[in-house]
Amino acid sequence: MTGRQAPVSDWATDFDHTDPTWVADPYPIWDELRRNCPVAHSDRYGGTWLPTTHELVSEVAYDTEHFTSRAVVVSNIKPTDLDLPAPIGLAPPITSDPPFHAIARRMLLPAFSPKPINALEPFTRSLCRELLDATRGMSHFDAALEYTRHIPVRVIVQMLGFPQEDADIFRHFITQVLENVDQSVEERQEVIASGELDAYMNDQIAKHRAEPRDDLTSFLLEAEIDGNKLEDAHIRGTMVLLMIAGIDTTWSAIGASLWHLARHPEDRRRLIEEPALWDTAIEELLRAYAPVTMARMVKEDFDFHGCPMKKDDWLLLPFPSANRDEREFPEADAVELDRVDNRHAAFGLGIHRCLGSNLARMELTVALQEWLDRYPQFDLADPAAVTWSGGQVRGPRSLPVRIL
Amino acid sequence: MTTPTYRVEVDQAKCQGHNRCYSMAPELFDVDDYGLASAVGDGTVPPDLLDKARRAVANCPEYAITLTEVPL
Numbered sequence: 415m416t417g418r419q420a421p422v423s424d425w426a427t428d429f430d431h432t433d434p435t436w437v438a439d440p441y442p443i444w445d446e447l448r449r450n451c452p453v454a455h456s457d458r459y460g461g462t463w464l465p466t467t468h469e470l471v472s473e474v475a476y477d478t479e480h481f482t483s484r485a486v487v488v489s490n491i492k493p494t495d496l497d498l499p500a501p502i503g504l505a506p507p508i509t510s511d512p513p514f515h516a517i518a519r520r521m522l523l524p525a526f527s528p529k530p531i532n533a534l535e536p537f538t539r540s541l542c543r544e545l546l547d548a549t550r551g552m553s554h555f556d557a558a559l560e561y562t563r564h565i566p567v568r569v570i571v572q573m574l575g576f577p578q579e580d581a582d583i584f585r586h587f588i589t590q591v592l593e594n595v596d597q598s599v600e601e602r603q604e605v606i607a608s609g610e611l612d613a614y615m616n617d618q619i620a621k622h623r624a625e626p627r628d629d630l631t632s633f634l635l636e637a638e639i640d641g642n643k644l645e646d647a648h649i650r651g652t653m654v655l656l657m658i659a660g661i662d663t664t665w666s667a668i669g670a671s672l673w674h675l676a677r678h679p680e681d682r683r684r685l686i687e688e689p690a691l692w693d694t695a696i697e698e699l700l701r702a703y704a705p706v707t708m709a710r711m712v713k714e715d716f717d718f719h720g721c722p723m724k725k726d727d728w729l730l731l732p733f734p735s736a737n738r739d740e741r742e743f744p745e746a747d748a749v750e751l752d753r754v755d756n757r758h759a760a761f762g763l764g765i766h767r768c769l770g771s772n773l774a775r776m777e778l779t780v781a782l783q784e785w786l787d788r789y790p791q792f793d794l795a796d797p798a799a800v801t802w803s804g805g806q807v808r809g810p811r812s813l814p815v816r817i818l
Numbered sequence: 819m820t821t822p823t824y825r826v827e828v829d830q831a832k833c834q835g836h837n838r839c840y841s842m843a844p845e846l847f848d849v850d851d852y853g854l855a856s857a858v859g860d861g862t863v864p865p866d867l868l869d870k871a872r873r874a875v876a877n878c879p880e881y882a883i884t885l886t887e888v889p890l
Contacts, residue, residue, distance in 0.1 A: 520852060527853035528837055693842060697877070755876040763879055767834035772853065775837075 419458065419596055426451040430458050431488065431707065431730060432596040437804040441747070444735035453721050460492045462728040463712075463721060468739035468759070470719070474710060474731055475763040480718070481710035481729060483766060484509050487591065487658075487806060488709045488728045490598060505655035506648060508766065515765060521637050522652065522769055525573075525630055531772040534569060538777055541568055542784035554795050558669050558813040565781050566664035569773070570656055575629030576618055587611050588661045596804070615650045630656075656770070664774045666705035666809020667760075668781045673810050674699065674749060675782070676794045681751055685782075686790055695751040696779050701758035702749045704734040707806040708762060733759045734808065791818035823888040825861040826871050830854070832882035839874040839883060846871055855882075862888075 422433045425443050430436065436443060447454050447466040454464040465471055474481055485493045486508055507518035524530070545561050567581045567588075618631060626632040634649045644652075675682050684691055708731040712723045723729075736759045738746045743756070761768035768774065794800065795814040803811050826846055828839070835853035839846070845867055847855050863871045863885070875883045 523835065523852040523854075527835075527851060528840065528849055697838075754873060757877055757879045757881075759879055761836060761879075764834060767836060767880075771835075772837055775841075 426454045427456065428458070429454055429456045429462075429464055430596075431806065432804040437802050437808075440732075440734070440808070441738060444732060444738065448735065448739060453719060455721065459488050459490060459728055460726075461724065462488060462730060463718075463723060464730045464732065466732060466735045468736040468742040471731055471733060471736040471759065472763050474729060475708075475759075475766070478512050478515075478765065480713055480716055480723075482511050482713050483515075483710060484511065485711055485728075486709045488730060490596075492726060492728075505651045505658060507769075508655050508659060509651075512765070517639055518648075518652075519765075519769065521639060525633055526769050526772060528772050531776055534573065534773070535776055535780060537572055538565070538569055538780045539784060541565060542781055543788075546784060546788045552817070554814065554816050556812055557672055557815045558665075558810050561785070562669040562672065562781070562810075562813070563665050565668060565777055566774075567657075567661045569777060570660050573630045574618070574653065574656070575622065575627050575631045580614075583611070583614060584657050584661060588657055591658060611654075612650060615653050616646065619646060619649060659768070660770050660773065662803070662807040662809070663705050663768075664770075664777050666803065666807050667700065667703065667774065667778050669810040669813055670703035670705065670808070671699040671778065671782055672785065672815070673794070673800065673813060674703065675786070676792055676813075676815055677797075678749070679791070679793075681749070682786060682790060684751060686786055691751055692779060692783070694753055694756070696775060696782075697756045697758060698749060698751050698753045699782075700760040700775075700778070701737045701743065701753075701756055703809075704737050704758065704760035705807050705809050706760070706762070706768075707732040707734060707808070708766070709806065730806070731762075733762060789815075789817055792816060793818060821865055822890075824863040824868060824871065825886055825888050826857045826863055826874065827861050827884050827886070828855045828857055829882045829884070830856070832880045834880050834882075836879050838877045838879070842877065843867065843870040843874045846874065 419430050419432060422428050422430050422435065425447060444466050452465060452467045452470055456462045465474055507515045510518050542565060545564055549555050549560050563585065567585050568578060571578055571581050622631045622635055634644060634652055637644055685695060710729045710731060712725055712727040712729060714725050716723055737743065740746045761771040792815050795816040799812060799814050800810055801812040803809055833854050837849060837853060839855050840849045846858055846863060848858050849855050871885050875885050
């Protein structure tokens with residue numbers, strides 16, 4: 415999955431977010447860059463910038479004048495103005511710029527506001543229990559394979575009103591889009607452009623059109639922008655967005671949190687004995703193990719704090735690095751479950767704030783509560799066997815645990 | 819001696835719907851159908867909720883909440 419590129423010689427001038435060192439543990443790299451080179455540059459992927467401080471990451475997130483969101487996954491395929499027309503982009507609104515962005519986002523916000531998301535909690539809780547039931551009697555198993563990876567995809571499939579048994583189709587697609595970013599252009603095109611996923615979504619759209627139900631697909635079919643129903647391409651784009659944004663990310667957050675709890679019995683004990691701690695604990699785990707690094711492209715040549723940015727350069731936006739900035743978070747590398755002041759940026763900042771943040775927070779909370787209820791005592795079966803995903807979404811892809 | 823009165827306010831231009839204030843202090847904040855926050859009523863903070871109001875301010879990622887002392 416990683417290491418197809420040449421080894422990185424210097425993180426300030428040649429970084430690569432798929433390099434095995436970065437994938438294994440990017441935090442020391444970001445710490446060093448925040449101190450010595452707050453905006454790094456690499457020629458890889460056709461030219462990429464990397465701001466690392468909270469201040470600079472915020473500045474870029476708020477600056478929609480100089481940076482476009484029409485492509486948000488840095489890879490060897492650099493979209494042109496022709497194949498990804500701004501302001502809509504492939505998966506609105508994450509790939510949209512103002513002013514269209516606000517229209518596409520406003521249409522979706524009601525489906526992801528706190529109240530409808532809270533209604534999904536019982537489904538999520540019983541899903542977690544069902545997954546844990548399947549591990550009954552096992553003293554060693556891979557928590558990423560048996561537990562964390564199933565949760566977000568099955569919740570999204572439930573929201574869209576697709577059959578639960580189709581969850582694997584999406585998981586495969588997501589791994590291809592988000593994790594295999596260091597493949598050649600040809601390898602990526604082959605899978606992404608195969609049309610298999612489009613055909614599946616078209617079939618579901620047709621079924622929902624024939625027989626509307628109370629789910630997100632029917633909601634999208636009914637939605638209007640300026641009095642017009644959405645085109646099928648927009649509906650498919652939104653479905654792709656939910657998968658890209660909602661599956662790998664939350665899977666990663668749940669897995670990284672379990673990885674933390676496996677190594678910190680005192681934090682497990684506190685969560686079990688002090689239920690009032692959950693609210694701050696979830697935010698702290700999100701801060702410390704924020705999975706998502708976003709990306710932007712530079713709209714036109716311009717000077718950013720002395721950096722000569724060129725049109726169509728990539729820019730990685732590492733919210734996890736911003737979350738470890740000592741100037742914003744005292745003792746930033748310490749995980750303090752009772753941290754009271756916590757303006758973390760795990761869900762981004764500005765107009766692209768994660769649409770699914772309420773959903774992600776609910777899933778993370780339920781997944782950890784149900785796990786600790788079932789397995790209050792566990793540790794890593796083999797710390798060296800834990801593997802992390804490469805690319806812009808970081809989380810454990812193998813997490814062998816031992817139940818104590 | 820009079821206890822000062824405080825009021826919270828959400829800057830609608832800055833709120834992006836992170837929902838942190840509503841989840842930690844639903845007595846002081848509400849969210850609309852779009853998940854965007856506003857102060858409950860005129861934003862007056864009962865003395866026993868002052869600590870919660872301060873926490874909401876300190877946890878808003880967008881710096882959208884202000885807590886001000888109301889002049890007597």
